[in-house]
Amino acid sequence: MTDLLEPRAIGADLVRRDGEAKVRGTATYAYETPVEHPAYAHPVQATIARGRVTAMDTTAAEALDGVLAVLTPFNAERLAETSDFEYAVLQGQDVGFRGQLIGVVVAETSELARQAADAVEVTYDEQPHDTELSADRPDLYAPEQVNAGHETDTAEGDVAAAMATAEVTLERTYSTAMYHNNPLEPHATTALWEPAGGGFLTLWDSTQGVHPDRAAVSEVFGLDQEQVRVVCPYVGGGFGSKGLPHGNVFLTALAARALPGRPVKMALTRQQMFFLAGYRTPTIQRMQLAADHRGRLSAIAIDVVEQTSRVKEFAEQTGVPARMMYASPNRRTTHRLAALDVPIPSWMRAPGECPGMFGPEVAMDELAEELGIDPVELRVRNEPEVDPETGKPWSSRNLVRCLREGAQRFGWSERRAYRDGDWLVGTGVASSVYPTMRQATSTAALRFEGGRYVAEIGAADLGTGAWTILPQITADALGVDVADVEVRIGDTRYPVASVAGGSSGTNTWGSALVVAAREFRTKYGADPRDGDEASGDVDQAGQDDTHSPYAFGAQFVEARVNADTGEIRVPRLLGVFGVGRVINPRTARSQLIGGMTMGLSMALHETSAWDPRIGQVANHDLGEYHITVNADVGAIEAHWIDEHDPYVNAMGSKGIGEIGIVGTAAAVVNAVHSATGVRVRDLPVTLDKLLPALD
Amino acid sequence: MKPFAYARPGDVAEAVRDVAAEPNAVFLAGGTNLVDHLRLGVARPDLVVDVRTLTSREVTDLPDGGLRLGAASTNSQVAADPRVRERWPVLAQALLAGATGQLRNMATTGGNPLQRTRCVYFQDVTTPCNKREPGSGCSAVGGYTRYHAVLGTPAALPDPTAPETCIATHPSDMAVALAALDAQVRVLGPAGERTVPFPELHRLPGDDPSRDTVLEHGELITAIDLPALPAGTRSAYRKVRDRASYAFALVSVAAVVTPDGELRLALGGVAHRPWRATRAEEVLRGQQLTQDAVRGAIAAELAAAQPQPGIDSGNGFKIPLVARTVLATVRGLLPEEHS
Known part of the structure; x- marks a missing residue:
């Protein structure tokens, strides 16, 4: 049994806090992130369903004025972790499905990148493919788990x-x-590698979870998690397709690595989403x-x-x-x-x-x-x-x-x-x-500043309402007016949060916020001073098994x-x-x-x-x-x-x-x-x- | 996607000259189809000549009671025109059955009939298509044929590798209504003006599926004329689709019934061109327009129909669907005693 919060803000029909920015068009999505002097990437995709890429002629693409880089399996840098075929982009010549990422062009404009990507000549060793599901296939197998x-x-x-x-x-x-999930906002990323130092990567990525996104990217690129920042305040829908990163995120990061200091943007086209974004x-x-x-x-x-x-x-x-x-x-x-x-x-x-x-x-x-x-x-x-x-x-x-x-x-x-x-x-x-469902990991930090309560947690709002309802929960946990509470989400600079998946977001992040609020009240009572802060982990919340x-x-x-x-x-x-x-x-x-x-x-x-x-x-x-x-x-x-x-x-x-x-x-x-x-x-x-x- | 030059000439004559002079030039009007094709690489022109502001936007009365639709008049505008709504309702209904409000605000009278097929293989440059790349073959045969033709195709299953094979359909709703109305297309070309009867504007694939219409390179539609209909004529457009809006027709029917009982019938979603059902019209000529008579006539029209097998059971369902839709549409236009 858990002590239920006394509902005051909970249950209120509040308008979306992010609604006005979205209606006005000022909410920034990953591709629209304002950055200095961006370059644009466009992928090259396999046009066979099974086989090997034996050669890629990039001469025509590279000859186009304004093309900055053309990466293929033959010249792309080796990644640290390549065990996941989807994430290990351009790490091998094998083609596992039609539409697979086999190259990327970076150029001064998105149109030019697309033109150059079309100009890459690919030679394949094509093998017969097998793509038809039926209940009487002899090779059906039982997976270890589902x-x-x-x-x-x-x-x-x-x-x-x-x-x-x-x-x-x-x-x-x-x-x-x-x-196919087909969220309105396509899968899109803006990636920037710091020009000097140990290699710090910032990704403005359309994702259902900035921290899980960061964990996957850090692993593949062999970086410490602290070397990567993922930012995603708004998501134009995901429906699960942005719950796990797909190859496009790694490809954009790889493309940007070729141009340190220069932000690189890549958005999948609607057509590409039918190959690359899950289904x-x-x-x-x-x-x-x-x-x-x-x-x-x-x-x-x-x-x-x-x-x-x-x-x-x-x-x-x-x-x-x-x-x-x-x-x-x-x-x-x-x-x-x-x-x-x-x-x-x-x-x-x-x-x-x-x-x-x-x-x-x-x-x-x-x-x-x-x-x-x-x-x-x-x-x-x-x-x-x-x-x-x-x-x-x-x-x-x-x-x-x-x-x-x-x-x-x-x-x-x-x-x-x-x-x-x-x-x-x-x-x-x-x-x-x-x-x-409740996820095992999520932490919320809560601070009193300027007469308001500000909570931070790396949660995601896919249009679901997290921006709006997390303050409602926090307000009731603190026993204050919801107008006095701000909850910031969508950035790995905030404490770790689980993916917005399995309908578990509110349960998980809300529980962490409640723990943080109760901890805050225990430490500072009802009359805190500016700068007082506390944090709460979901694993400290009451759990009934x-x-x-x-x-x-x-x-x-x-x-x-x-x-x-x-x-x-x-x-x-x-x-x-x-x-x-x-x-x-x-x-x-x-x-x-x-x-x-x-x-x-x-x-x-x-x-x-x-x-x-x-x-x-x-x-x-x-x-x-x-x-x-x-x-x-x-x-x-x-x-x-x-x-x-x-x-x-x-x-x-x-x-x-x-x-x-x-x-x-x-x-x-x-x-x-x-x-x-x-x-x-x-x-x-x-x-x-x-x-x-x-x- | 490929770079192209963009020109905005001073008048139509200049536009025609510009396009005629450049073998790989195209006209741009509303752009609702061409711009997609530029992005996808389906259209790869060297020169795009914008005629949007050059042709007339007006809808004007003709002396004989007809109506002239300027090529730059928009689909929204024509659909809302009280004269069209009252005297040629089949056209207003067809226009409103097409696309979305936003697209209809951009799409034009001259451009709509010239939109290209929505065959998924035509729109995907990684798959062979005789219409997009003559001689490369037809990927649609035996593939995703739900939106493909059952009329005007070879009697047997076409050979996908043959250069003349194409089972695409023409997607326009407006064009089906214009075919039933015997509209007249006014064309300006390098050799001067000419008029093409609408039912003859579009072609069957023949030996060159890349050509959708009889227009020659450099010819520009400047207006479409709607001939007057006898007082008391009734007309309707019926579009059948799984989704209630914003979907191309599985099949569609444009029907016009004159007071003396003559039926003019055109079908959409079934052929490479808007399909004027001349065989059915012939069978009915001189007959009382009863349900039974229409049933027999449409059966005659569909005698040569050829279902295309393919993904999700192919498109054989269209043949009975056409017959049922024609009957339902005509039923709504007949006086009570005949229905």
């Missing part, structure tokens, strides 16, 4: 026996597509459910097949949510990977939970239909008393309340599938879940399908979430409806159309890779229940950045089924999949 340190496989009881004896069973295969693996999910005629599950199993890059492993934890979501005595989850000649997958909003709540939540709907049970009721009947995976009690689990309140707000009990003019109308539901902490939610969808064309529109999307105490309703709602919109996008629009003949995403720009736009979003509502959780942290808050995207796509598929009778098990749901069934 993302976030989860076990690859789990099993309890005997699924096969339960399937053999159950009154009702369901066996289906579902698939999710490949998705969500496509997944194939074989589901098994067994139940009695009342809908009580006796078995849940999910066997996941997905891909990674041959040159660097990333294993999405897609099977993980099925381990804890519903009660069932017999359970099995497995993950198998194909290592392909493809770009390197990575984090994308709710890795694991997002794809992993697609198959199971559509399967639950199919089971409900088979049993003739309301899909809301089916979920309620399978509510576990304790976490089925760990046996621990829940810190708080309000899935049933979310389902009930959502059903009431949505008008679920009056639902019916009907035809309205040219439109077929249906409704669907699915559950959401996301773990409440005896409960299982998760946020839950329920999402309801009305789908309309045009009877002539099969076009799908979603006029209503409503979510109710149990996310602990909400720090700021304004920024929280934005996170939740943002996640839900991204889930809608996954359901209906997004798909990286993979061309296996050449080994790349065919539709690799935003003209062709379609993301849900305003016109696709009708009435969208995010609500939360009043949830008291004394176990998670001093704020009583759970992470909200990712849960919104979890379950949405299943709810859409279920609603489209209700409207048309067509069950689309392979995302996205597009009109061509419905047309054959429309008369």
Whole structure:
């Protein structure tokens, strides 16, 4: 149990502190950092998916007036640490995927750098590539573990026996597509090496964590962490793709090293982001459910097949949510990977939970239909008393309340599938879940200066609201007005902070700030003097290991399908979430409806159309890779229940950045089924999949 | 990306002379497509001649009841013009179905019909494309064909290595409406002025997929004329796409029904050019315009349609989708008793 803060500023609907600067255009992003006399870099990318670079003719590029440097694997300096293929840019001639970084040009202008990069002639020894994922590949393998340190496989009881004896069973295969994060701000870096001395590097980098970014760069370049500064006050979205640095950061630093004292800027183009900035693996999910005629599950199993890059492993934890979501005595989850000649997958909003709540939540709907049970009721009947995976009690689990309140707000009990003019109308539901995580490392420093409290922590605001809500937490921990508190973030000159990932930022940084504030009050009382300071580490914050902490939610969808064309529109999307105490309703709602919109996008629009003949995403720009736009979003509502959780942290808050995207796509598929009778098990749901069934 | 010279001549005649004199010169109007292509290396001109302020921005009445759209009039302006909205609604609807507000504010009457295909392989200089680099082959055959042609392509599956192979579609919505309206394109070239009927402006790939239109190098569109329609004519544009806005058509339909029951029909998203459905129109000529008659006519039009296999099941869905969309569009234009 933790002593929860008395909420005063917490819960207030404060406007974003960084909002005005962003609206006015004065907030500086990495590429726009004002620096003296910058040079510009543009990468050279491989145009084969597998093989070796045997030669690069840079004569034409170097001959262009204004070109300052052309780096290739043949002339680039050797880096200190080269074990990570993605980070060890220009350290070898091997090509592991099409679009890989194989060179960089630095020039006086970005246009010139691009022209010169195009002028580099590359000769390859091309080898046959293999980029097609399928569930029956003979070379599928079990990784040692899956993302976030989860076990690859789990099993309890005997699924096969339960399937053999159950009154009702369901066996289906579902698939999710490949998705690219596509934050609005591209991956961009401004890098500056001090001209003299031991080699001090400053990176203005668009990142979800300045300290983890610094740690990776220091290691690769063989520097002490103190020799590197990373600055990132604002991030134009990341969705996980800026959580771990990608090759572009190292390439920019390498390019700038060729011009000490001269800042070098490089921003990936939108097209380049489809090769270099991570993506969500496509997944194939074989589901098994067994139940009695009342809908009580006796078995849940999910066997996941997905891909990674041959040159660097990333294993999405897609099977993980099925381990804890519903009660069932017999359970099995497995993950198998194909290592392909493809770009390197990575984090994308709710890795694991997002794809992993697609198959199971559509399967639950199919089971409900088979049993003739309301899909809301089916979920309620399978509510576990304790976490089925760990046996621990829940810190708080309000899935049933979310389902009930959502059903009431949505008008679920009056639902019916009907035809309205040219439109077929249906409704669907699915559950959401996301773990409440806290990272091990983060420190906040708090100082009293000029009558105000100033805290510093190297946290990140990706548009999520950290600039605004961290002062709210700190103010309540100090017992002062939020206007008297400033929290500075986004710079490695501030104390170390964890990555903004796993919806753990507020939990982690907020806990460190609370420790610092309490320490400050203990040391200096209520009437401090100018210059008094204290610090707090997250590991000093109360930590409960005896409960299982998760946020839950329920999402309801009305789908309309045009009877002539099969076009799908979603006029209503409503979510109710149990996310602990909400720090700021304004920024929280934005996170939740943002996640839900991204889930809608996954359901209906997004798909990286993979061309296996050449080994790349065919539709690799935003003209062709379609993301849900305003016109696709009708009435969208995010609500939360009043949830008291004394176990998670001093704020009583759970992470909200990712849960919104979890379950949405299943709810859409279920609603489209209700409207048309067509069950689309392979995302996205597009009109061509419905047309054959429309008369 | 390659450096180029930029010229802003004093008048249209000079602009035409400038472009005609330089084999690797292009006209620039709104730039909504060309500027992307300059960045991507898809267009590599030596000279860019800006005509944005040279051609007319006016929309003016013609003596016979038609309307002249100056080449520099914007898509937003034409879509909002009360005369267009009232008498040629198919055009206003088509314009508003295209792109976004910001793009429509820049895109022009002369430029919109000349935009290039959005074939993903055409737009990627690292992949072979006969349209971008004649003779290099066609990457789209057997690839990502969702937005590709089903009409006007060879009957059998095209040979991707053949220099004439191209299964791209023309992306413009406006052009589909103009094809159905029998608009007239006024062109100024080195040899003087001429008029091209809109349905003849765009070409099929033939033996040279690099050429989208019949315009010769140096020829500039100065205006597009909308002929008058008989009083009581009804028209509509229906664009089908997965996303509700800011997406090119999977298929689109421009339909014009005159008071005496004549149907003019053009299709978008299905061919290398806006596809005037002349076969369907012929079948219907003299027939009562009933649902059944339209169904039969569109079936005749689609008899030669060729689905393209490819990623995510290819584009065979377009064939039934065209038929369904035509029926739905025409249904909305018919008097109650026929629908």
